[in-house]
Amino acid sequence: MVANYLRLPLCVPSQPSANYVMTKKTGLPYSLFNKPTHSGASDAFASQRGFTVIELIVCMGVVAVLCGILLPSLRATREASCKLHCASNMHQIGVALVAYGIQSDNRIPPSINAMGAHPLRQELMASRVQA
Secondary structure, eight states, rough: OOOOGOOOOOOSSOOTTOOOOEEETOOOOEOTTTTOOSSOOTTTTTGGGGGHHHHHHHHHHHHOOOOOOHHHHHHHHHHHHHHHHHHHHHHHEEEEEEEHHHHHOOOOOOOOOOOOOOOOHHHHHHOOOOO
């Protein structure tokens, strides 16, 4: 048994009111949001309801121009974000090296790779670390 408060009212009113008008073909009501596709107007005005090809091309052109304006600014923002991320990583590496140096009598670990690169220099890393 379903309680009365759970029953939903039907969308179609039994008596047409001021908000509803009955259609001639189906006899069903429609509101301002649910109008029939054919309103009984002459077919001469039917071609004026949609977009023309020219209007559609103009709209697509406007969208293309707006995208062209937007894309370079997004690219610049992405580059700035990458630079900021890189600077943050360099700062964190410098902080880690300074913390290691404090714990190991002011020595930093050597950095020698397979190519024979020079060890990390304290003065180079000190410029990246801000107290």
